[in-house]
Amino acid sequence: MTKKQPPPATPKHSEKLTALFNLTVGNISAALEAPGKHFFGGNSHLMDEDEIADLSIEVMSLITALLKSADPTDKDSSELDALTVFFSSLSQKMMMRGGHVETVARYTQALQHALIDALEKDSNITFSQSRSVLLYLTGVFNELIMAVFHAYLEEKERALHAQDVQLRENATPITEIWDGVLTLPIIGTLDSSRTMLVMEALLSRIAKDHVHSVVMDLTGVKNIDSQVSHHLIQIVRAVQLMGSEAIITGIQPEIARALVSLGIDLRDVTTRSTLSDGLKEAFQRMGIYVNSKKD
Amino acid sequence: MQSNGLRLTQIGSSDFLLEPSRSLDIQNQGALLELIISKLQELRGKRLYYDLSEQVLIDPVYYAWLNTLAVALYTINVTTVCIHMQPTAAYALAQNMLVAPKFETAIDIAAWRKSS
Structure with a gap:
């Protein structure tokens, strides 16, 4: 030392x-x-x-x-x-x-x-x-x-x-509304990092729970640009590749107009005007029909 | 049938399950197609379930192989249904996919049978 x-x-x-x-x-x-x-x-x-x-x-x-x-x-x-x-x-x-x-x-x-x-x-x-x-x-x-x-x-x-x-995470709540039916309300903007989070959560859930249909509700989306629409299409494609049905609901008139002007073709995607119509469509595809008790 | 890194099993009167292993060499597509088509024709197959559970990532080359197989099987009236696609593979594929897939997809065999 x-x-x-x-x-x-x-x-x-x-x-x-x-x-x-x-x-x-x-x-x-x-x-x-x-x-x-x-x-x-x-x-x-x-x-x-x-x-x-x-x-x-x-x-x-x-x-x-x-x-x-x-x-x-x-x-x-x-x-x-x-x-x-x-x-x-x-x-x-x-x-x-x-x-x-x-x-x-x-x-x-x-x-x-x-x-x-x-x-x-x-x-x-x-x-x-x-x-x-x-x-x-x-x-x-x-x-x-x-x-x-x-x-x-x-x-x-x-x-x-x-x-x-x-x-x-809280902005993209994925809820199982029925056995095999998930709802995904999208609010605000879909940027790349949020798309990644949504896809990661959604695809894992599809694989884990053997999800039949995913109803993506866009009622809360007030404007859309080419990047957001591209991310939306990516989510739909990934859901379909996993073998689930993707149903888009709640497309506002201004969003529909924007999608057309952006050249986005949604003919391969099932769309319904409201979330409730989307859920009915998902149930029908599973052979479930919801009727009033009076009927 | 088990050869060239794939296993083909009959799971119903006209349904077949194809389980590719990691050693499947898709570079040799011609030989693979001949092998699968001849077996399905011999046993009068109508549907081929292609199990993707081992495929963590699907690159454009593998995607092209799946499309080629689906198109080839369509010519002999066999529907190709890809099952058990992994979330990572679906995620990566959705980012790079330029054309719609020529094959059907399902979570698993039971889900496909239920929906069709």
């Missing part, structure tokens, strides 16, 4: 900064608990006392490792990386518990002040009066605040993506 060489005393490394890097940090974890208790404990209920104590010990050991590393000013060092990863996961954890990113950012700032105070008390060196020490620690803690916000943004993006997927 090689003995750690202290960084050379360059103009960048003032006397106090060198002293900070050479400092044998004692147990200052208790002093670092105050910001944790203030921001995560008490009424916020984000952490209990044991967790705050563990957090302070972990932070202390990671900061000590950074100060004792071969070059504490190296922004690519594994020690600084470990510290930023720790704050990133702390940020995620707090958000999952209902905390706000601002709380974690303020905790990180308060931790910086608590650390300087604790180091001063531990070593009797007035680090707070050294510009280079303050600059160095501000640089490190700015990195940590960046990691906190980065984690927050990632979490937000993930949540938005999950909501988007959920919305898309």
Whole structure:
């Protein structure tokens, strides 16, 4: 094991900064608990006392490792990386518990002040009066605040993506209205990704449930372009290839006109004006006739 | 009958089930068609169920083979019904299909018999 060489005393490394890097940090974890208790404990209920104590010990050991590393000013060092990863996961954890990113950012700032105070008390060196020490620690803690916000943004993006997927799934409810008869009301626009979702769900359902007919209701489609009509035809073809009947219902006059002007030929596809007519057609093909009791 | 990567089984008086395996070489279409047609003619077949359950993906070449087979069998009054098409195959085929298929499709044999 090689003995750690202290960084050379360059103009960048003032006397106090060198002293900070050479400092044998004692147990200052208790002093670092105050910001944790203030921001995560008490009424916020984000952490209990044991967790705050563990957090302070972990932070202390990671900061000590950074100060004792071969070059504490190296922004690519594994020690600084470990510290930023720790704050990133702390940020995620707090958000999952209902905390706000601002709380974690303020905790990180308060931790910086608590650390300087604790180091001063531990070593009797007035680090707070050294510009280079303050600059160095501000640089490190700015990195940590960046990691906190980065984690927050990632979490937000993930949540938005999950909501988007959920919305898309809910926008295409496939319902088995009768044994072997599925209804698929299409509302809004059919873009490529939504078509893929609809086809994936619909074709799997056809294979799984041995579906006889699929009634696709377009009552909720208010406008159609060539791409949407192309996707619609793709769904119909795929349903037919699986061996099911595809029935399109609820084509509004403006949609019919648009289909004609787009040169879409629906002669191979069964169409009915309303969803109820489409269901009747599906039932008839299965040999089911629905009559009023009086008849 | 079992040869050249396909198995042909009689499942009714005039119904046949063709189960191609992954080793089926569709490059040799002429020989395959002759083999299938001669067997169906010999046993007076009227309907051929082509099982696609092993075919996870149907590319344009395989699609062309299915159409060629259906057209050839039509000349001897045999209807080709493709069954058990996989969702992945239907999805991919629907994206690339330029002409309507020459064959019929059904979920399975029971569904075809029920609907016809």
